[in-house]
Amino acid sequence: MTSCIVTQDVYSADGRTLLVERGSEATGEQRTALMQGQARIFVLWSRIDMPNGVTIPLDSPGSDSLGASGLEAYVDNHFWDRFGGAIMVSLIGDFGQAASNRSLGSGNNQIQFSNTSSAGQSLADDTLKNTVDIPPTAYSNQGSALNIFVARDVDFRSVYDLEHQQ
Template structure:
């Protein structure tokens, strides 16, 4: 029974497919015919897709973006190891020409924006009329008044002094002098520095060749009444010239004496060397003469730099130029006298 049913179903299905295959519906495509077959392209043709020719790329004046397909395609062509086809070389040439033209345009644009200064251009004349008409501006000075001229010794006063100690410039040291006269206030009415006041100063070493004066800085003054005042003023001569003059020892004998003695010994050696040439028994003095000349040169180099020494004796008269205003209001006061 089951076999009979299967046979019936199979026969029924087969008959149905035969019936459907025999049926046909006519359309417009049956009248137009079969469609034409498209031409198949090879892989090499796809890899070398033609782009715009060289002339079109040059005249655009714009360079493709690095991320564009055309730029990436040309970059791959330039980096491959296989020989390029003529079409690929044209594409690369067009890209290079476009790149050079773009760089040149950028350089011209930069030069137009920021031109370099012309060094050969004439500079303005400092002696022109415009420069000469500009006056020199000097800062003005404001006048002031001495509070009490009875208790001031103003800048520029002279102090007469007698040296109590001698001065030698070989070594730096201290010195002292004594006022030889009374010093009054600016208006000349009040005695401020009594005769016999002591002034202490200091001097430095190092007198150079050709100098005949030594600089002394007088630092502090002390009066017989016990008043002490910082002075810090330079010493001068009686005419106001800075520095103190004295006897200058140039040390000529020390500087040149040893060199002259060695040179004399060398000359004596040369004389006896020449004299011995006439004798049959010759004695050679060449090494001795050469050594003597070398010793003379060394002695001269060591002694030529000896500096001169200035001597100024005690008891000599000097002057001190007051370099600042001296105020005595803190130690003196004025009272009416009957």
């Protein structure tokens, strides 16, 4: 769930009737999981709760200040969380292998570390399997301006008792 506060009064198309008061709270939810390479948060705004107790159903998407679908976001791909452990285990295994190769030197003394290196590889595989599926996280700046693209007509007849004037 997410919410935002309406920062200015919203009037009817002719500018004579106040429809949404400043200070009203819009409530919505993120609709899709963030995909790799995506830098937008897609929000479906479900309703606006006005200070006078009126609730306006919306079911309308959010957009940025230019009208593009979704809200601009900073994306944390968790690179080091996802791959750091596997890289570290692999490097430790490589250093162990390099040390054993260097200690061989010249002579017939041979030391085999095949069990240790295969265990290290298995540990790296397990670490990678456990962390590679961490999904990216998107952050939008608090207080940033956004728009709600009202996708359908909203009927205010039950709220406002208006009369048609000639």
